[in-house]
Amino acid sequence: MNRLLLRQLKRATQLEGEAAVERLLAELKLRARTESFPSDMNRFLLGVGELLERVSASYDHHERDVELHSLSLALSSEELEAAQRELLRLSRSDRMTQLWNRGYWQERLQEEFQRARRFGQPVSLLIFDIDHFKRINDQYGHPVGDQVICLVADVLRTCSRQVDICARYGGEEFAAILPGTNEDGAFHFGESLRLKTEALGFSAGEQAVPFTISIGVAELDDSFPDAGNWLVRADHALYDAKRSGRNRTCRSSQSPR
Numbered sequence: 001m002n003r004l005l006l007r008q009l010k011r012a013t014q015l016e017g018e019a020a021v022e023r024l025l026a027e028l029k030l031r032a033r034t035e036s037f038p039s040d041m042n043r044f045l046l047g048v049g050e051l052l053e054r055v056s057a058s059y060d061h062h063e064r065d066v067e068l069h070s071l072s073l074a075l076s077s078e079e080l081e082a083a084q085r086e087l088l089r090l091s092r093s094d095r096m097t098q099l100w101n102r103g104y105w106q107e108r109l110q111e112e113f114q115r116a117r118r119f120g121q122p123v124s125l126l127i128f129d130i131d132h133f134k135r136i137n138d139q140y141g142h143p144v145g146d147q148v149i150c151l152v153a154d155v156l157r158t159c160s161r162q163v164d165i166c167a168r169y170g171g172e173e174f175a176a177i178l179p180g181t182n183e184d185g186a187f188h189f190g191e192s193l194r195l196k197t198e199a200l201g202f203s204a205g206e207q208a209v210p211f212t213i214s215i216g217v218a219e220l221d222d223s224f225p226d227a228g229n230w231l232v233r234a235d236h237a238l239y240d241a242k243r244s245g246r247n248r249t250c251r252s253s254q255s256p257r
Ligand SMILES: Nc1nc2c(ncn2[C@@H]2O[C@H](COP(=O)(O)OP(=O)(O)OP(=O)(O)O)[C@@H](O)[C@H]2O)c(=O)[nH]1
Pocket: 129, 130, 131, 132, 133, 134, 135, 137, 141, 142, 143, 144, 145, 146, 149, 170, 171, 172, 242, 246
């Protein structure tokens, strides 16, 4: 409604906005019914009253429309944000196991390296792979190999803490960053993963499919120049575990440098 009219209304009724319009309507209706008003004036006032009511109803209707549209806009922006979050999660996940993928894990490795250097907290790396996995594929077929990969991923997921950053590093190889964990803790975690995996007892049809994992752990220490070197140290420990007979956990600190 135009501002001049609203100002006049306020002056006449001592009220503002909707309350002022309502007071005016009530007043018009009352006066239009009194005998002292000439009948054509009555009709005119009733007409003005109806017009004002219609304008006010249509205003309410539009206001409701605006509210509904704002609500649906808010909803669609929420849906958009949820879709973006889901896309981001997918771009960071490994399709087969739902663990983090190698690319995202490597980003986190850099971050955790910087964080540990900055705050001096212990942090360890754990790398492991399934022993003689090629034989599992060759003997039982690729789909069984895939199932074994998923079972090992489940063991890793269920044994790890919420703060641990676990990934399928590639093929049958896995990696985990363990914040706040020293080498003893990482070794202990590795051993529990290894024993749980060994005890899984998976079978393909009638045939039991035994499988084990070999693990290397490395706690970050001041002598590692960068995150890449830290990874190499854990990899060396994994290599030691393979070389010394598989199905075991080896520590980087005990690897020949
Ligand atoms: N089923 C399946 N096989 C895979 C996948 N990714 C890699 N592989 C296979 O995993 C096997 C890994 O073989 P190797 O690197 O020789 O290792 P390994 O046989 O486990 O031997 P060690 O590690 O020395 O104990 C290869 O045959 C790959 O084809 C996958 O997603 N699914």
